[in-house]
Amino acid sequence: MKHIIITGHSKGLGAGIATELINENHHIHGISRTDSVEIERLAILKNCKFNFYSCDVSRRDTISAVMDDIFYTISGSETPEAIYLINNAGVITPIGPLQTLDPEEIDKHLRINLLAPTLFIREFIRHTTDMNIEKRIINISSGAAVNPYHGMSVYCIGKAGLDMLTRSVALEQKDEEYPVEVISVAPGIIDTDMQTRMRAEPEENFKNKQKFVTLKESGQLVSPDVAGRKLIEVLFSEDFENGAVLDIRELYYK
Numbered sequence: 001m002k003h004i005i006i007t008g009h010s011k012g013l014g015a016g017i018a019t020e021l022i023n024e025n026h027h028i029h030g031i032s033r034t035d036s037v038e039i040e041r042l043a044i045l046k047n048c049k050f051n052f053y054s055c056d057v058s059r060r061d062t063i064s065a066v067m068d069d070i071f072y073t074i075s076g077s078e079t080p081e082a083i084y085l086i087n088n089a090g091v092i093t094p095i096g097p098l099q100t101l102d103p104e105e106i107d108k109h110l111r112i113n114l115l116a117p118t119l120f121i122r123e124f125i126r127h128t129t130d131m132n133i134e135k136r137i138i139n140i141s142s143g144a145a146v147n148p149y150h151g152m153s154v155y156c157i158g159k160a161g162l163d164m165l166t167r168s169v170a171l172e173q174k175d176e177e178y179p180v181e182v183i184s185v186a187p188g189i190i191d192t193d194m195q196t197r198m199r200a201e202p203e204e205n206f207k208n209k210q211k212f213v214t215l216k217e218s219g220q221l222v223s224p225d226v227a228g229r230k231l232i233e234v235l236f237s238e239d240f241e242n243g244a245v246l247d248i249r250e251l252y253y254k
């Protein structure tokens with residue numbers, strides 16, 4: 001049995017990834033504030049083990065408790081063949097020039113987009129150190145990690161930090177006896193609530209707004225299921241390269 005832990009599985013890209021992973025050989029552990037009825041139903045239909053963990057990842061104290069729960073479940077089942085973590089949960093707000101943003105919102109954003117993945121990885125490594133099985137992590141990054149966007153400084157630094165977290169953890173893990181492998185993947189521009197939120201922003205907060213409106217209107221956004229399928233190919237790939245920072249568009253959409 002392969003165990004896959006995925007944050008933000010309830011909608012958008014996370015739901016696309018979870019949907020594509022649902023089969024009888026997988027045990028999926030979904031972490032979000034809300035569950036997805038569709039995913040629960042599909043899991044039952046396809047005889048896939050699925051557990052929902054209600055968790056607000058902006059709350060630092062909940063993360064170790066959720067990971068303890070997950071690994072308690074894993075330890076109670078047959079010896080796992082592999083364990084994966086997909087750090088996908090994320091937010092786009094607050095959007096606007098830095099001086100206009102509320103410090104509380106900046107703090108919450110970075111707790112969700114950067115601190116939470118850091119703590120999930122910490123817990124993942126601690127729980128799996130002695131396991132001689134395949135152990136992989138994908139951090140869902142963004143083109144915004146390398147390209148600055150007006151009005152998105154907080155999102156950009158969170159994703160840039162996530163990429164550096166990938167490279168730092170990969171370096172620390174490579175000489176371990178049973179290393180965890182970690183990569184970052186920018187998934188492309190996907191048709192989710194996050195994109196809707198960006199298009200709703202006033203132009204003075206987000207000068208690139210029109211570009212994203214045009215992409216939507218010209219049908220250039222990728223569906224969450226298609227993006228999810230590509231990410232799963234990467235997750236299970238024989239070419240999975242510890243520490244790599246990838247853009248899925250360079251792999252598949254050339």
Ligand SMILES: NC(=O)c1ccc[n+]([C@@H]2O[C@H](COP(=O)([O-])OP(=O)(O)OC[C@H]3O[C@@H](n4cnc5c(N)ncnc54)[C@H](OP(=O)(O)O)[C@@H]3O)[C@@H](O)[C@H]2O)c1
Pocket residue numbers: 007008009010011012013014015031032033034035055056057058087088089090091112140141142143186187188189190191192193194195
């Ligand atoms: N959409 C794009 O074009 C795009 C492009 C590049 C990168 N990305 C990245 O892809 C990832 C998914 O984005 P998306 O577009 O799918 O966004 P989305 O549709 O808004 O979904 C976000 C997911 O994260 C979860 N989440 C948000 N805040 C949370 C919290 N405090 N605690 C627990 N879960 C939380 C949500 O679940 P609940 O609301 O149920 O908690 C939801 O499942 C993000 O990391 C994003 O930065 C997206």
